[in-house]
Amino acid sequence: MTNNPSRHQDEVAAALRAGRELGPEYDEALAASLVERIDDTIEERVRHHVARQTPAAPARTGMPSNTVRFVLSLVCLGVSIPITGITAALGPTGALPLVWLGLIAFYVVSVVGLRR
Numbered sequence: 001m002t003n004n005p006s007r008h009q010d011e012v013a014a015a016l017r018a019g020r021e022l023g024p025e026y027d028e029a030l031a032a033s034l035v036e037r038i039d040d041t042i043e044e045r046v047r048h049h050v051a052r053q054t055p056a057a058p059a060r061t062g063m064p065s066n067t068v069r070f071v072l073s074l075v076c077l078g079v080s081i082p083i084t085g086i087t088a089a090l091g092p093t094g095a096l097p098l099v100w101l102g103l104i105a106f107y108v109v110s111v112v113g114l115r116r
Helices: 005-022 024-053 065-090 095-114
Strands: none
Touching: 005 024, 065 095
């Protein structure tokens, strides 16, 4: 950022001299040029001020955790249906609740691990 007031004064003085030499038909063009320079300077100062006030946020990489949780829940549901069928057909009577407790524990541990 340029904070050199003498440079800005020199630019304004040069524009005024050019305006005197060129005549009144160029006054609007010179005024527009000065306004554009002033706007650029103000915009640069505001950008610098905002950048100084706003803390830099760390860049987030990867998928959002909500998406990962959703996919994980779909996978758990997709795996639980065949495992339930296999356990009900081939396993002992009390094994089905244990299978479901295992699936729920897997999902809970996975979701808690994603929050870290």
